Amino acid sequence: MSKKPLKSRLPLHLFLIAVVGLFAYSNSFHVPFIFDDEGSIVTNNVIKDLHRFLFDDGYAYNPRRFLGYLTVALNYRFGGLNVTGYHVVNLAIHISTGILTYLLARITLATPVLRRSDESRDTSWFIPLFAALLFVSHPVQTQAVTYVIQRLAALATLFFVASIFCYGKARLIQEETGRPFALKPLLFYLLSLAAAGCAMKSKEIAFTLPFVVVLYEFLFFRMTAAKKLLFLLPVGLTVLIVPLSLLGTNKPIGQIISDVTAVTRVDSELSRLDYLFTQFPVIATYLRLLILPMRQNVDYDFPVYHSLANVPVILSLFLLLALFGTALSLWHRSRDPQAAPELRLVSFGILWFFMTISVESSVIPIADVIFEHRVYLPSVGAFIALAALFSLLFKGAVSRAAVTIACVVVLALAVTTVARNSVWGSELSLWGDAARKSPKKGRPHYNLALALEKSGRLEEALQEAVIATRLSPKEANPYNLIGSIFGKKGDYDQAIAALSLAVKLDPTLAEAQVNLGDAYRLKRMLPQAMVQYQAAMKQRPTDASIYHKIGVTFALQQNLPKAAVFFQCAASLDPSTPQYRLDLIRAQSGAQGQ
Structure with missing residues (x-):
């Protein structure tokens, strides 16, 4: 029996994926808690007592994302608020998902529909490895990996890909052995169901998983309709997990899916059609970032479109329709027995992208229309498609030139990820970058003002906070910050004026009530101070x-x-x-x- 060449050895490939992922995120372990991490981790008392989380408040706190928050509670149990431990877990999830992407692509190429008979042109090692390396090295993933609480999206993706892989593995064993109910395929099938449940209890984006399983079965396996139904029905029933988890939740579904707390959410009331029209150019932006990751931003100032007639909307729609049509055309062409197997893999990757992005980029209005971490799950399909397309460009043969170009691309992406993670390195650098790229949006200026205030640079913080009030005059938080800064400077009259406006704009903002109470107390206006403290106590008992x-x-x-x-x-x-x-x-x- 001949020994496998070095290039096709599984342990070497897994090692390469881990090394590239570790290099790309080597400077991310000390990135501080940022943005929504404050409410979800730093001040979240529910995750600070593991026993209470497991047996009392944990499930009630967020039943839809119980598993995600359980990992956060475990992080706190073993490391408190030491941010390094959270980043280690996030990176482990990211690298594991990269490895599962590799394994999924590998077994897919071994399915009856795609298996090559010509071993001299075998790309079964190259396409999975290139797809996985693109996934772990690409800078568009930084928001899902480096931003700690976006672990929820990353964890859902990990279980999502694991579920599809286990399903594919079970079906592949069944095809090879002809024994559908043998122990080994049954075990993988049960693991697929378990992973699907875990994905849906990590984040709602996993809702599309059963539909992707149906797509996978349809594209890569041959079986009678009755048998397909037998295997797909249990997986299909998992689609009920997310809707059942939403029962008893009185918030709009868009707010539930949103990843930003009420304190930092953009004030926006979008209709379903406005959101849909806006998502066409948003998805086009995600595609551009996957191909050309430039001008990344933690807080985009993205225009909202109200008509299909807007030029960016109609052009983006044509692009997306062309891409979707290409996927269908490639699938049709791949039905020819002589067609390259990469055609169907490209089609699968594109359809994966569209199906998985649909939860957050369709007709469910979410106040923040664009966030980079939303492309994390869809990118798995996109990178599989890109790797297969790259193989097609070299006519299905893995030449030295192809390997060299792939190495250069992965290295360039990894270096860019290191550079992007350096921007995430501090609140000052992250929000300074966002404020420069979104100069007309209030929230980046407000968060930059917060970072400056924490650094003791009060005058600069005051300037940024004033800009935020000008850009978002109905937002209470910037006025609260201005009042807090004036209070630190001993100018209690100015502090009271700004804080009174903050409380007027948002009577539920306890922090502003406390700060206003402090200003009154320091001016020895004690009855007024007591009124504000008691109002704040009702908000935070x-x-x-x-x-x-x-x-x-x-x-x-x-x-x-x-x-x-x-x-x-x-x-x-x-x-x-x-x-x-x-x-x-x-x-x-x-x-x-x-």
């Missing part, structure tokens, strides 16, 4: 710091018995802060002296 501030205000009013009550509440809610206990002892001592 478990926030120990608010109870402590109310206690301080009562102490300043010489009402030490009431101060002691609120200091006691603060100490009970947060026993780890010594100041709460110390102030409680002082208030109790003073009350006894009275």
Whole structure:
């Protein structure tokens, strides 16, 4: 029996995928928590007690994404808020998905429809390896990998690809052995069902998984309709998991799918048609990023379109229709027994892209019309298609030139990913980059102002916050930040003016109420301060710091018995802060002296 050539050895390929992924993200391990990480991780008390998460609040907190948040809770259990551990897990998920992409493409090329008879022109090692290397090295993936809480999208993709792979493996064994109910194929089939369930409990984007399985069966296997139904029905039933998880949720589905919290969400009321029209150029932008990853941005200022007659909309629609038509044409041509197997693989990859992008880029309005991490799952199909198309350009033969070009492309992408991760390296660099690329959008300027304020650069922070108020005059957060900055500078009148406007714009913004209470207290306007603190306490009844501030205000009013009550509440809610206990002892001592 001849030994396999080095180029086709499985362990070497898996090693290459891991090494390229590790190199591309080698400078991402210290990227701080950013954007929605604050509410989902840093201040999320649900994930900070693993026992409570598993047996009490965890499932109720977000039943639709339970598995994703479980991994976050495990990260916190073993590393607290040390960000490195979260990035290690994210990268492990990313590399694992790259390996599964390789395995999926590899077994697909071994299916009866695609298996080559001419071993001299065999590309069964090149297409899977190139597709996987494109996946792990491409800079468009940085938002799904480096932005910690987008682990939810990455984890759903991991289970999604695992499910399709296990299904394909089960069917391949059945085809080869002719024993559909033998132990080994049955095991892979059950693993496929389990992975499908896990994907749908990680993020709602996995809703399309059963449809992709049907596509996979239709394109790559031959079986009677009755037997197809027998195998596809259990997988098809998993489509109910996401809708059932949404039962009892009173929020619009677009808000549920959205990845940005209410605090940072763009205020937008899009109709279904407006969202659909806008998504045509958005998907075209995703395709452009896959081919030419330039001018990436964490917060695009993307125009909303209201008519099919807009030039960008109609041109993008023609592009997408042409691409979809190409996929159907390639499938039709691939039915010829003499056709290159790459044709059907290209068709599959394109159809995968369109099917998986449909959850977030169709008629379900999501306030933020574009985010790069939304192309993470669709990119699996896109990269398989690109690798197969590249093989076709070389007429199905893997020459030294083809390998050299592929290596250059992967290296260039990996270096670009390193460069993009350097932008993610700090809040200042990330939001500075976003503000330069989206100069007319308020949110990047606001987040840049926050980063500047954290760095102690108050004057620069104030300038950016003022820009944010001009661009988004109805947003309360920039006014809150302006008031906070004035308070730090000791200008309490200006602080009160800005914070009063913030509270008026958003009466539920507890942070602004607390800051306004602080400004009143420092001006010795104690009754006004008490009103704001009590309003904030209604919004955040478990926030120990608010109870402590109310206690301080009562102490300043010489009402030490009431101060002691609120200091006691603060100490009970947060026993780890010594100041709460110390102030409680002082208030109790003073009350006894009275």
